[in-house]
Amino acid sequence: MPGWEEIRDSVRERIRVREWAPGALIPGEERLAADYGVARATVNRAIRALAEAGLVERRKRAGTRVAELPTRRARLEIPVIRREVEGQGRIYAFRLLSARPGGLPAEVAARLDLPAGHAALAIETLHLADGRPHAHEARWLNPAAVPPLPDFARISVNEWLVANVPVVSGEVVFLAEAALPAAAAALAIAPGAPVLVTERTTAGPDGPITFVRLSHVPGHRVNLRL
Amino acid sequence: MPGWEEIRDSVRERIRVREWAPGALIPGEERLAADYGVARATVNRAIRALAEAGLVERRKRAGTRVAELPTRRARLEIPVIRREVEGQGRIYAFRLLSARPGGLPAEVAARLDLPAGHAALAIETLHLADGRPHAHEARWLNPAAVPPLPDFARISVNEWLVANVPVVSGEVVFLAEAALPAAAAALAIAPGAPVLVTERTTAGPDGPITFVRLSHVPGHRVNLRL
DNA sequence: CAGTGGTCTAGACCACTCG
DNA sequence: GAGTGGTCTAGACCACTGG
Numbered sequence: 179m180p181g182w183e184e185i186r187d188s189v190r191e192r193i194r195v196r197e198w199a200p201g202a203l204i205p206g207e208e209r210l211a212a213d214y215g216v217a218r219a220t221v222n223r224a225i226r227a228l229a230e231a232g233l234v235e236r237r238k239r240a241g242t243r244v245a246e247l248p249t250r251r252a253r254l255e256i257p258v259i260r261r262e263v264e265g266q267g268r269i270y271a272f273r274l275l276s277a278r279p280g281g282l283p284a285e286v287a288a289r290l291d292l293p294a295g296h297a298a299l300a301i302e303t304l305h306l307a308d309g310r311p312h313a314h315e316a317r318w319l320n321p322a323a324v325p326p327l328p329d330f331a332r333i334s335v336n337e338w339l340v341a342n343v344p345v346v347s348g349e350v351v352f353l354a355e356a357a358l359p360a361a362a363a364a365l366a367i368a369p370g371a372p373v374l375v376t377e378r379t380t381a382g383p384d385g386p387i388t389f390v391r392l393s394h395v396p397g398h399r400v401n402l403r404l
Numbered sequence: 405m406p407g408w409e410e411i412r413d414s415v416r417e418r419i420r421v422r423e424w425a426p427g428a429l430i431p432g433e434e435r436l437a438a439d440y441g442v443a444r445a446t447v448n449r450a451i452r453a454l455a456e457a458g459l460v461e462r463r464k465r466a467g468t469r470v471a472e473l474p475t476r477r478a479r480l481e482i483p484v485i486r487r488e489v490e491g492q493g494r495i496y497a498f499r500l501l502s503a504r505p506g507g508l509p510a511e512v513a514a515r516l517d518l519p520a521g522h523a524a525l526a527i528e529t530l531h532l533a534d535g536r537p538h539a540h541e542a543r544w545l546n547p548a549a550v551p552p553l554p555d556f557a558r559i560s561v562n563e564w565l566v567a568n569v570p571v572v573s574g575e576v577v578f579l580a581e582a583a584l585p586a587a588a589a590a591l592a593i594a595p596g597a598p599v600l601v602t603e604r605t606t607a608g609p610d611g612p613i614t615f616v617r618l619s620h621v622p623g624h625r626v627n628l629r630l
Numbered sequence: 631c632a633g634t635g636g637t638c639t640a641g642a643c644c645a646c647t648c649g
Numbered sequence: 650g651a652g653t654g655g656t657c658t659a660g661a662c663c664a665c666t667g668g
Contacts, residue, residue, distance in 0.1 A: 207653080216639085219640090238471075240653075247483075247566055254477065335472070342554050348476075354600035354620075355627070397579075445658075464635050466634075466667065467635080
């Protein structure tokens with residue numbers, strides 16, 4: 179008797195061989211359950227997996243259709259930087275470059291959905307791998323949305339936040355730019371060298387938490403699994 | 405009576421307030437089901453969602469533990485480039501720059517897990533948005549793993565593949581680099597300008613399919629939802 | 631080897647939405 | 650209005666694995 183994974187694979191195969199063409203309706207759950215000789219819940223689990231993968235689209239009453247142009251989805255795992263570095267077999271360290279209260283610059287405020295000038299803590303950190311620069315971090319933290327702050331010379335902001343502040347939503351952006359002066363200096367690279375920048379915005383139950391801009395050392399690659 | 409989403413939220417909240425600290429075991433499904441007054445399957449659905457989000461870790465016999473350093477996960481939706489451009493309200497077009505058979509270069513072969521020199525089709529495409537360069541695509545295609553090829557002057561390789569070749573696994577990499585001569589020329593930008601590069605490797609049931617290298621026009625941003 | 635999560639069943643009710 | 654997927658139940662068996 180087939181399990182839900184076998185049914186998922188079978189349906190995927192039947193789509194692949196065009197038994198059901200892109201855009202076509204596939205049989206309903208009840209019908210498939212009868213065909214495969216399983217309970218409807220089992221078919222539901224299988225088709226739901228295909229829907230999450232983007233291969234089919236489901237709508238009540240309208241049924242399940244094979245996607246015309248399946249949108250592929252890749253998953254990015256965002257580890258704490260220490261874990262990322264240690265996972266490569268290198269020694270992690272960081273240096274707190276600066277931490278001072280101040281108002282949010284307009285462009286950061288916009289990203290956080292807060293008014294410009296809103297009270298914030300601006301933090302600059304250099305992450306090191308085997309003693310060499312790994313990434314430069316410029317961060318703005320909304321003190322109103324987090325517990326009392328620890329000593330960031332001892333634990334990195336990054337790690338403290340992950341362990342202490344729940345995130346309910348957020349955004350990640352990748353872009354390439356010519357290294358800004360601050361990042362270039364910290365990373366000890368030529369100003370204007372191409373750097374990969376990761377911008378992350380996160381919000382929690384008590385409002386926007388932080389905006390962080392990571393400039394990676396040249397040659398850095400970010401991997402996602404399909 | 406609570407549904408699985410409410411139970412998921414409730415458990416998430418109880419973790420947030422440290423009722424169960426990082427690393428601690430949370431009660432078993434049977435226990436939670438009794439507490440919430442629902443069937444075990446409902447609790448299973450809820451906790452499974454938290455496990456997929458990386459907030460807890462489940463192991464048979466060992467039970468469910470709160471993750472120490474939750475690895476956040478972001479999802480990247482990879483649309484066909486035409487859709488991406490049209491989604492911004494711009495007009496999509498593409499130009500097939502070249503397509504010729506040849507052997508795989510060593511570095512591409514390595515990424516595809518094929519021997520160097522393996523028969524392949526090398527394709528160069530320029531994607532346009534509103535008539536202006538949007539991205540430069542250098543692709544190697546493994547003819548052994550795909551159906552007979554259409555006329556790539558009429559449909560972009562990208563789109564044809566998505567609609568006609570199922571993908572079983574793959575990888576996406578982001579990096580920043582100084583624009584290579586070919587890409588710079590096609591995109592009409594200064595050679596050496598910082599460009600965001602996306603490298604994608606995909607494999608199907610019949611082996612490695614394609615390796616594609618997309619150089620985006622400066623200023624391009626890739627967005628992921630957390 | 632015993633307890634956990636993983637899965638399955640047969641049935642049921644419901645919300646949604648298309649026609 | 651009717652058919653679809655979404656969800657839930659109460660029970661069951663099983664694979665895995667930690668003690």
